[in-house]
Amino acid sequence: MSGDEAFPLKSNLMKPYSRNQLTNERRMFNYRISRGRKSVECAFGMLTSKFALLQTPTSLRTDKIDIIAQSMCVLHNFIRMHDGVFSIPKVPNHIQQRHYEADLPRDNKPKNLRTCLCKYFCDFAPIPHQDVYNV
Template sequence: MGVSTIRNIIRETCEILWSELQPVEMAVPSTEDWLIIADGFYKKTQFPNCIGAVDGKHVRIECPKKSGTLYFNYKNFYSIVLLAVCDANYCFRIIDVGSFGKDSDCNIFKNSAFGKKLYANQINFPSENVLPEDKKGTPQPYVIVGDEAFALNKHLLRPFPGKSLNNERRIFNYRLSRARQNIECSFGILANKWRIFHTSILASPDFAIKITKAACVLHNFVRRRDGYNSEDTLNCKMEDFNEKKGVGNAPSEAKEVREYYVRYVNSVEHSLSWQNKVIG
């Protein structure tokens, strides 16, 4: 068969995989689904009221014709961005694919359909609830965790920057990183399973988007049937918080939520036995 015939077969297959599997394997979470996700994160990472981890992955592509520097990213290669929110089982729950490589994760998230609804408080998140074993505490919102590249919001927590750290904030950063590591591992599993992500995709950006979306929904399909495999997480590597620049001032409400979480993870009742040794 000719190259164009093979290309059309792959394109059509990716489109069908997405259209058929997305409603089943990557359906928009319901309120009940968010609660199940939060339970999974707490059991696995001991981070309370966490309903997802968010980050962006640069999918390498060849330089599109007449695109200038739109797809050229800070890592010095051409890419489109896969922005994703995952659960504690390394499944993608929300994805946004196709932004220019030059765009920041924060701007991509703010301009995505999910991000717009989150910052407008229009997502079907569960109602605020007291944190686990904090019965006399103040009810807190359910949150997604991300790195410093994202804007702080009452529903999105990021770590404190390095310049303002004390021991309590270092412990909070560590506890948050335990939950955030899930999205790093999800990307690692995706790339190791579908090795096209280990090299440049030799296709136009719109075709690369279809390939990426198909791979993400197949990733979920396989994860839910193969179950947990310890080898999947062996090569997961956390990024240094200081590698990414933070964004501007956050609303006072969001800062208050983060400070409450700081006090919670540092309290005697809710601390981890090893957390002080880790930051020492």
């Protein structure tokens, strides 16, 4: 999950580097994490427009929310496939496929995880224009 600078950095909540700590690599990380967050917000917006349940506070038990959210995603994809507007994202040719689990820090400290993600975005999975992005 990604938050903005107002959120705390946690192992399950990544946030961008603050503006006074930016290097070129950190700027690229901030750009990539921002793109990811925007994609999630857009996807949730599409689900919200389709399922009215998401437009109001819920009184559902928390152990049921995951299965309901997953069911909504499956239904949404089924509807898009039926309507002929479903597409499978393509991985660009310049991104090398590799497993990075071995590169993850063993301690799961948030700062170490963020550093590892920063390195991954910059070194192993760059996008062509990320180095010219200005924050």
